[in-house]
Amino acid sequence: MTTLTRQDLNFGQVVADILCEFLEVAIHLILYVREVYPSGIFQKRKKYNVPVQMSCHPELNQYIQDTLHCIKPLIEKNDAEKVVVVIMDKEHHPVERFVFEISQPPLLSISSDTLLSHVEQLLRAFILKISVCDAVLNSNPPGNNCYLHVLVTLMCLPLQDFPWIVADEQEVHMQEPRLIPLKTMTSDIVKMQLYVEERAQKT
Amino acid sequence: MDELYLDNIDEYVNDHNKIVTYKWLSLTLGVHVNTAKQMLYHYLDHKRKESSAQLHATYLVSGKFVDNGQTSHKVSVVREDQLEDFKAKMSLVVSVHVYSVQRALLRDSGPLYAVDYDAVKDNLKNCSRYSAIHCASAVPMSSVELQQAREVQQAPTPEAENKKAGMNGDTSPVLKSSAKPPKGIMGMFANKSAPKSQDNTKEMKPEKKEDIEAPKSKPIAKANPVANFFGTQTLKKPEKPVKEEEAPQSSSRAAQQHERSKPEEKQETVAPVEPQIDTKKDSRSKTKRLEDSDGEEEKMEKKKRRRIKKPEPDSSDEDVIPDSPQPVVTREPSSPSPKKEVEPDRHSHPSSSEMKIRKRRQVMKSHTFLDDDGCMVTEKGYVSESYSESEDDFKPSKQASRDPIKAKPSSSKEDEKKTQKKASANSNKGAKQASIMGFFQKK
Numbered sequence: 043m044t045t046l047t048r049q050d051l052n053f054g055q056v057v058a059d060i061l062c063e064f065l066e067v068a069i070h071l072i073l074y075v076r077e078v079y080p081s082g083i084f085q086k087r088k089k090y091n092v093p094v095q096m097s098c099h100p101e102l103n104q105y106i107q108d109t110l111h112c113i114k115p116l117i118e119k120n121d122a123e124k125v126v127v128v129i130m131d132k133e134h135h136p137v138e139r140f141v142f143e144i145s146q147p148p149l150l151s152i153s154s155d156t157l158l159s160h161v162e163q164l165l166r167a168f169i170l171k172i173s174v175c176d177a178v179l180n181s182n183p184p185g186n187n188c189y190l191h192v193l194v195t196l197m198c199l200p201l202q203d204f205p206w207i208v209a210d211e212q213e214v215h216m217q218e219p220r221l222i223p224l225k226t227m228t229s230d231i232v233k234m235q236l237y238v239e240e241r242a243q244k245t
Numbered sequence: 246m247d248e249l250y251l252d253n254i255d256e257y258v259n260d261h262n263k264i265v266t267y268k269w270l271s272l273t274l275g276v277h278v279n280t281a282k283q284m285l286y287h288y289l290d291h292k293r294k295e296s297s298a299q300l301h302a303t304y305l306v307s308g309k310f311v312d313n314g315q316t317s318h319k320v321s322v323v324r325e326d327q328l329e330d331f332k333a334k335m336s337l338v339v340s341v342h343v344y345s346v347q348r349a350l351l352r353d354s355g356p357l358y359a360v361d362y363d364a365v366k367d368n369l370k371n372c373s374r375y376s377a378i379h380c381a382s383a384v385p386m387s388s389v390e391l392q393q394a395r396e397v398q399q400a401p402t403p404e405a406e407n408k409k410a411g412m413n414g415d416t417s418p419v420l421k422s423s424a425k426p427p428k429g430i431m432g433m434f435a436n437k438s439a440p441k442s443q444d445n446t447k448e449m450k451p452e453k454k455e456d457i458e459a460p461k462s463k464p465i466a467k468a469n470p471v472a473n474f475f476g477t478q479t480l481k482k483p484e485k486p487v488k489e490e491e492a493p494q495s496s497s498r499a500a501q502q503h504e505r506s507k508p509e510e511k512q513e514t515v516a517p518v519e520p521q522i523d524t525k526k527d528s529r530s531k532t533k534r535l536e537d538s539d540g541e542e543e544k545m546e547k548k549k550r551r552r553i554k555k556p557e558p559d560s561s562d563e564d565v566i567p568d569s570p571q572p573v574v575t576r577e578p579s580s581p582s583p584k585k586e587v588e589p590d591r592h593s594h595p596s597s598s599e600m601k602i603r604k605r606r607q608v609m610k611s612h613t614f615l616d617d618d619g620c621m622v623t624e625k626g627y628v629s630e631s632y633s634e635s636e637d638d639f640k641p642s643k644q645a646s647r648d649p650i651k652a653k654p655s656s657s658k659e660d661e662k663k664t665q666k667k668a669s670a671n672s673n674k675g676a677k678q679a680s681i682m683g684f685f686q687k688k
Contacts, residue, residue, distance in 0.1 A: 074352070075352065081352065086353070086355065091362060092355065092358055092359035092362055093353075093354075093355035093358055093359070094355060095353065095355065163363065166359060166362070166363065167363075169359065170264075170356055170359045170360065171262075173349075173351070173355065173356040173359070174262055174263075174264060174347060174348070174349040174351075174356065175349070176349040176350060177262050177347070177348035177349035178262060178348075
């Protein structure tokens with residue numbers, strides 16, 4: 043029953059934690075649903091009280107965790123605008139981009155315990171939406187690769203303990219993108235939007 | 246019945262791209278579940294005739310299934326493409342109905358559960374209002390009654406549950422209900438505050454019993470595990486006669502160390518009143534591996550008390566971590582590294598904690614190492630270990646359990662626990678391919 047503001051570092055960390063956990067789950071789920079990796083490496087886990095798929099491959103998990111670890115301070119300060127999961131074809135041209143647009147209201151407050159369960163419900167809805175995104179997207183060509191891109195505002199740079207590079211133009215630019223919105227959520231602590239940019243011709 | 250519902254369903258499926266399950270539909274539209282099932286069927290039929298946008302459906306099939314001479318009743322949710330195959334395998338199909346309709350081809354059953362979860366949660370008080378399963382005496386208890394029930398927490402409930410669990414235990418190798426186990430298993434792991442499922446009440450009651458019994462642990466005769474029952478449960482009169490009944494069975498078990506628990510449990514179902522320990526075991530029998538329950542009965546009493554400090558080595562961290570869950574889900578080999586970390590803690594405890602009795606016993610331990618090929622190999626062997634009973638088990642083991650788990654918010658902790666459990670489950674199934682799965686279980 044506390045009212046905290048953004049200036050409260052603890053609170054910023056809480057929000058960043060929640061978002062990073064969610065992004066991790068969402069990324070694993072995207073990898074599963076879009077068949078980026080063989081489904082044998084995934085196992086069922088529980089998050090937000092529903093079953094989700096998570097990979098067991100240690101290096102993949104480590105990559106995702108390291109990236110999110112670097113993003114976390116950016117999210118705390120509200121510097122990361124978008125986190126994008128880019129699925130590329132063999133020529134390293136983006137085929138699909140799952141864009142998570144994140145923004146946090148400048149003056150946050152949590153006023154009750156029900157906030158977090160409300161947020162959990164919203165995040166659960168995101169997870170569900172990702173699970174059924176197959177219906178609105180064309181299937182990808184085989185042999186895909188996948189990268190995580192983070193769009194950050196210019197004033198800050200991510201931590202140097204995990205190698206970051208500026209993304210190549212060809213990896214960012216997509217030809218003839220189609221925009222498919224998936225889900226939006228608004229809550230007291232964060233506003234998030236998920237949409238998919240899909241290349242019109244995938245083969 | 247007017248045709249408006251077709252448009253409704255169409256809107257949900259096509260416009261909102263939702264997964265429409267019959268339960269969700271019945272709660273949303275306020276109709277009986279059977280009506281909802283028929284609505285879905287008609288909708289599917291209608292759309293298929295029009296051959297418009299592609300729709301996928303899942304079906305719930307329920308019927309008799311014969312496996313190796315054992316007949317069981319199987320309830321499964323299957324995809325449409327597997328429906329005919331599945332029906333052909335069953336000896337008698339009792340019911341088939343549409344479970345859900347959606348545009349996307351679902352790769353696994355997770356989203357189906359997620360869909361119903363929110364719908365049921367919103368209608369928690371009356372989620373069975375439209376249900377086809379009714380029991381006139383099933384009314385929610387008032388808080389006073391709830392309190393009383395918790396304090397009393399007796400044989401009658403575990404008895405009824407045990408009978409049911411016993412029956413399930415008979416058929417558990419065959420029983421495959423994708424709709425039910427997620428709720429059952431997840432119900433066991435859900436927080437106490439989480440609503441639903443009888444499994445939760447089952448869990449809560451054994452928990453309470455355990456809390457009460459642990460402080461009452463007294464020095465126990467070494468040789469006879471049966472005496473354990475008598476020694477500690479003196480307060481529970483109704484259970485005494487049961488223990489006596491159990492005694493002949495238990496002693497026969499004690500004589501044969503490696504006898505499987507399952508056939509014994511079947512014998513137990515004959516006894517009308519069962520101790521709560523057996524209840525837990527029976528409910529576990531659904532999911533646990535047979536081999537790992539070796540010698541469990543004889544050590545059950547000691548183990549239960551000791552479980553918090555030093556669980557059966559095969560049953561992994563799930564036992565150590567929270568005091569609440571019973572080692573229900575498992576007697577499966579745990580993931581190696583957390584176990585290793587927990588073991589040193591366990592070993593240090595007997596020396597530091599208050600000792601009432603020191604004993605040595607043969608304990609099956611898993612030993613993990615890298616073999617010549619660089620593969621992680623886990624071997625199980627008996628190791629002579631000294632242990633003692635103590636009431637200080639609780640805290641030290643809790644700390645031990647925290648070690649392997651990284652410092653992350655509690656929801657991540659649940660995930661880790663789940664990973665370890667699931668990792669164990671996987672390594673179980675992959676026992677024949679230890680090296681392949683071993684790679685993935687490294688974490």
